[in-house]
Amino acid sequence: MNPLVLRPMVSGDIEAVMRIERRIYPYPWTQGNFSDALNSGYLCQVAELGGKMIGYVVIMPAVDEVQLLNLGIDAAYQGKGLGGALLEEAMAQARAQQMQRMLLEVRPSNIAALALYRKHGFREIGLRRGYYPADNGREDAMVMERIL
Numbered sequence: 001m002n003p004l005v006l007r008p009m010v011s012g013d014i015e016a017v018m019r020i021e022r023r024i025y026p027y028p029w030t031q032g033n034f035s036d037a038l039n040s041g042y043l044c045q046v047a048e049l050g051g052k053m054i055g056y057v058v059i060m061p062a063v064d065e066v067q068l069l070n071l072g073i074d075a076a077y078q079g080k081g082l083g084g085a086l087l088e089e090a091m092a093q094a095r096a097q098q099m100q101r102m103l104l105e106v107r108p109s110n111i112a113a114l115a116l117y118r119k120h121g122f123r124e125i126g127l128r129r130g131y132y133p134a135d136n137g138r139e140d141a142m143v144m145e146r147i148l
């Protein structure tokens with residue numbers, strides 16, 4: 001049984017989401033990024049475990065494919081299979097809406113995320129040079145694809 005419960009993110013969640021976001025990313029999204037995502041109608045969901053928010057996912061639909069924009073699991077809950085469960089649930093929802101593939105960008109230095117995506121059937125299809133800010137200039141983004 002999957003213990004994770006997903007529910008739509010609402011604007012009142014953003015403060016709690018931001019607390020997690022700041023803990024888990026060296027370059028976190030801003031509050032504005034999350035409210036823009038909500039206002040744009042992106043699929044924004046929070047994941048709860050026993051009623052406690054432990055993660056979230058933000059997905060942008062585009063015709064027949066979706067872009068995974070943010071996937072986060074709170075630091076204390078990482079490495080327990082929850083990120084994988086959240087990703088699988090997001091893919092199942094996209095598939096149920098007849099979406100053909102999921103795309104994402106990830107930092108090559110983000111070893112945990114890369115391993116997670118590979119384990120869940122994503123493959124690398126390209127590189128965007130200097131896409132992300134980094135401590136010593138810019139970092140490339142790996143573009144990955146998963147056929148749904």
Ligand SMILES: CC(C)(COP(=O)(O)OP(=O)(O)OC[C@H]1O[C@@H](n2cnc3c(N)ncnc32)[C@H](O)[C@@H]1OP(=O)(O)O)[C@@H](O)C(=O)NCCC(=O)NCCS
Nearest residue numbers: 024071072073078079080081082083084106112113115116
């Ligand atoms: C990436 C993230 C969502 C993964 O969530 P998680 O709950 O820790 O991942 P899971 O426990 O489901 O792990 C699934 C697989 O990912 C890989 N993985 C997870 N953490 C890892 C780590 N620290 N080092 C190497 N591989 C790791 C493994 O392949 C693992 O499979 P395994 O347990 O069979 O070895 C989580 O680490 C996170 O929130 N990181 C910060 C935010 C982020 O970088 N998001 C992705 C942006 S593109």
